[in-house]
Amino acid sequence: MAQALQVKLLDPRFGGEWPLPAYATEHSAGLDLRAAIDAPLLLAPGETALIPSGLAIHIGDPGLCAVILPRSGLGHKHGIVLGNGTGLIDADYQGPLMISTWNRGDAGYTISPGDRIAQLVLLPIVRAALQVVDTFEESARGQGGFGHTGVR
Numbered sequence: 001m002a003q004a005l006q007v008k009l010l011d012p013r014f015g016g017e018w019p020l021p022a023y024a025t026e027h028s029a030g031l032d033l034r035a036a037i038d039a040p041l042l043l044a045p046g047e048t049a050l051i052p053s054g055l056a057i058h059i060g061d062p063g064l065c066a067v068i069l070p071r072s073g074l075g076h077k078h079g080i081v082l083g084n085g086t087g088l089i090d091a092d093y094q095g096p097l098m099i100s101t102w103n104r105g106d107a108g109y110t111i112s113p114g115d116r117i118a119q120l121v122l123l124p125i126v127r128a129a130l131q132v133v134d135t136f137e138e139s140a141r142g143q144g145g146f147g148h149t150g151v152r
């Protein structure tokens with residue numbers, strides 16, 4: 001069962017030379033985001049560029065968010081990941097979806113107009129109603145973290 005999601009097509013190439021946003025396979029979790037640029041963009045090693053997706057969404061439901069994630073092929077083979085790690089799209093955001101694209105690799109990479117350079121995943125979330133306390137009920141983990149359970 002798919003979740004209705006309002007989307008504005010900000011770039012006129014959608015519905016023409018670019019198909020409407022769609023999931024690549026029947027059970028893909030991510031909706032690929034395209035580089036809505038007008039000319040090829042060479043990202044030098046270490047360089048970051050904020051690339052428009054040509055889309056705007058309005059999630060609206062505070063029980064949902066969306067995240068922008070790298071595509072594994074671009075990330076692993078070409079070092080093209082996100083400058084902000086993971087993009088979080090708030091349910092009340094109505095602006096253009098932007099992709100912070102970072103070349104973490106050691107070779108230049110050229111992004112062409114319309115390339116699918118990242119992906120969007122819609123996720124359920126729970127917002128916290130914070131309760132300030134002085135102590136927590138002791139848990140087995142306590143304050144252990146950052147590898148305190150070892151690696152083997």
Ligand SMILES: O=c1ccn([C@H]2C[C@H](O)[C@@H](COP(=O)(O)OP(=O)(O)OP(=O)(O)O)O2)c(=O)[nH]1
Pocket residue numbers: 068084086087088089090091093096097098099100
């Ligand atoms: O990769 C991203 C990350 C965020 N956004 C948009 C959607 C999101 O709802 C908004 C704010 O994102 P975030 O909260 O991460 O940025 P901020 O630095 O906290 O900005 P703000 O103070 O506007 O919340 O920016 C994008 O378009 N792409």
Ligand SMILES: [Mg+2]
Pocket residue numbers: none
């Ligand atoms: Mg924020």
